[in-house]
Amino acid sequence: MTVIHVPGSKSVTARALFLAAAANGRSTLVRPLSSDDTEGFAAGLTALGYAVEQEAEQWHITGRPAGPAATEADVYCRDGATTARFLPTLAAAGSRGGYRFDASAQMRRRPLAPLTEALRTLGVDLRHEDAEGHHPLRIEAAGIKGGELTLDAGQSSQYLTALLMLGPLTEMGLRITVTDLVSAPYIEITLAMMRSFGVEVTRSGPGNTVFTVPPGGYRATTYAVEPDASTASYFFAAAALTGREVTVPGLGDGALQGDLRFVDVLRRMGADVRTAGGSTTVGSTGTLSGLTVNMRDISDTMPTLAALAPFASGPVRIEDVGNTRVKECDRLEACAGNLRRMGITVATGPDWIEIRPGTPRPVEIETHGDHRVVMSFAVTGLRTPGLTYDDPGCVRKTFPGFHEAFAAYAGATG
Numbered sequence: 485m486t487v488i489h490v491p492g493s494k495s496v497t498a499r500a501l502f503l504a505a506a507a508n509g510r511s512t513l514v515r516p517l518s519s520d521d522t523e524g525f526a527a528g529l530t531a532l533g534y535a536v537e538q539e540a541e542q543w544h545i546t547g548r549p550a551g552p553a554a555t556e557a558d559v560y561c562r563d564g565a566t567t568a569r570f571l572p573t574l575a576a577a578g579s580r581g582g583y584r585f586d587a588s589a590q591m592r593r594r595p596l597a598p599l600t601e602a603l604r605t606l607g608v609d610l611r612h613e614d615a616e617g618h619h620p621l622r623i624e625a626a627g628i629k630g631g632e633l634t635l636d637a638g639q640s641s642q643y644l645t646a647l648l649m650l651g652p653l654t655e656m657g658l659r660i661t662v663t664d665l666v667s668a669p670y671i672e673i674t675l676a677m678m679r680s681f682g683v684e685v686t687r688s689g690p691g692n693t694v695f696t697v698p699p700g701g702y703r704a705t706t707y708a709v710e711p712d713a714s715t716a717s718y719f720f721a722a723a724a725l726t727g728r729e730v731t732v733p734g735l736g737d738g739a740l741q742g743d744l745r746f747v748d749v750l751r752r753m754g755a756d757v758r759t760a761g762g763s764t765t766v767g768s769t770g771t772l773s774g775l776t777v778n779m780r781d782i783s784d785t786m787p788t789l790a791a792l793a794p795f796a797s798g799p800v801r802i803e804d805v806g807n808t809r810v811k812e813c814d815r816l817e818a819c820a821g822n823l824r825r826m827g828i829t830v831a832t833g834p835d836w837i838e839i840r841p842g843t844p845r846p847v848e849i850e851t852h853g854d855h856r857v858v859m860s861f862a863v864t865g866l867r868t869p870g871l872t873y874d875d876p877g878c879v880r881k882t883f884p885g886f887h888e889a890f891a892a893y894a895g896a897t898g
């Protein structure tokens with residue numbers, strides 16, 4: 485059995501940075517993720533005038549309930565959608581200041597419109613410099629009164645997370661009616677973490693689609709960041725494929741992240757999955773069967789399953805993952821294209837992919853600068869010697885040490 489210590493959750497670290505920056509007092513994040521996305525978030529906070537002190541295992545943030553200390557700032561959000569969607573929202577709640585936000589070419593392509601439209605509805609003076617609904621943008625902050633909003637989060641739950649976290653920073657609070665929602669478990673992370681920083685959101689209406697967020701601000705705290713469940717998926721998939729057990733401590737019963745449900749998909753395929761004592765263990769029963777699975781809730785693990793799929797005994801069909809087309813790249817086409825180049829038969833539709841069993845041949849993976857394409861096909865690589873990547877370094881977005889950690893695992897499993 486191999487024990488893998490996975491780095492901290494990107495999603496939890498990004499939320500904790502936002503909430504700590506907005507809180508009254510000094511917060512400490514314990515074992516935050518240090519990667520390009522979260523370092524970019526922390527650097528953005530610093531540019532806005534927040535005090536962020538980074539030690540190896542702990543980050544300390546002095547909150548500013550009145551908003552950024554800087555009255556002018558130019559913030560570069562890199563590739564991170566959490567940074568690019570959450571930080572402008574935080575800055576918009578400030579009492580006064582002019583802030584410009586920009587992002588990488590990859591992130592500039594990704595949509596923001598439902599969020600920026602919602603901010604405008606709340607009275608925020610927000611202008612897109614180039615394409616409407618995309619970075620770069622400029623905000624003139626003058627405080628937000630709050631009130632009622634209707635939001636379509638069918639493309640990204642991050643719009644809703646940003647507005648939920650904004651609610652307590654407005655004068656009257658927010659009441660948000662959500663018409664559609666993808667990646668729903670990320671909203672559970674948001675609500676649980678807001679509670680840890682002293683704010684209780686109530687849900688009502690048909691399907692609990694109305695979110696009422698009280699005004700009053702956040703309370704500083706010490707917050708321990710759990711390991712990243714999406715990152716763990718590569719090791720769990722590897723264990724299901726190679727037959728050697730992997731245990732990931734820190735991800736067990738009570739984990740916040742929906743992506744841990746990826747192990748349920750592996751269990752359905754025949755893997756041996758056990759959760760005990762706050763950790764999850766995956767092994768193999770010797771077979772991997774095909775399946776049809778809806779991954780709307782856990783679509784960051786769609787590429788992991790796609791990369792494992794050729795080794796199943798029957799077709800693997802993944803449904804309801806249309807929003808993976810607006811991630812770091814069009815992930816449905818990136819997965820299909822690379823698998824086809826490896827000689828695997830694949831079909832795709834607007835929001836689904838179906839992969840037939842086969843023996844992949846080694847190719848240079850076209851990564852499209854997408855960390856998950858690299859980390860997912862590393863699983864395929866365990867059974868496909870000679871597989872390489874055109875941009876192996878893009879794993880820095882969430883796991884700079886991925887290649888070393890995965891090679892150590894592969895070595896340990898012989």
Ligand SMILES: O=C(O)C1=C[C@@H](OP(=O)(O)O)[C@@H](O)[C@H](O)C1
Pocket residue numbers: 494495496498566639640641642645666667670783784807
């Ligand atoms: O809120 C978050 O931390 C995230 C939400 C998800 O995005 P979408 O809601 O856009 O699917 C997920 O894919 C992303 O990696 C992180």
Ligand SMILES: C=C(OP(=O)(O)O)C(=O)O
Pocket residue numbers: 563564565566784811812856882
């Ligand atoms: C989609 C992802 O990231 P983000 O949306 O936070 O940039 C991801 O990490 O797979």
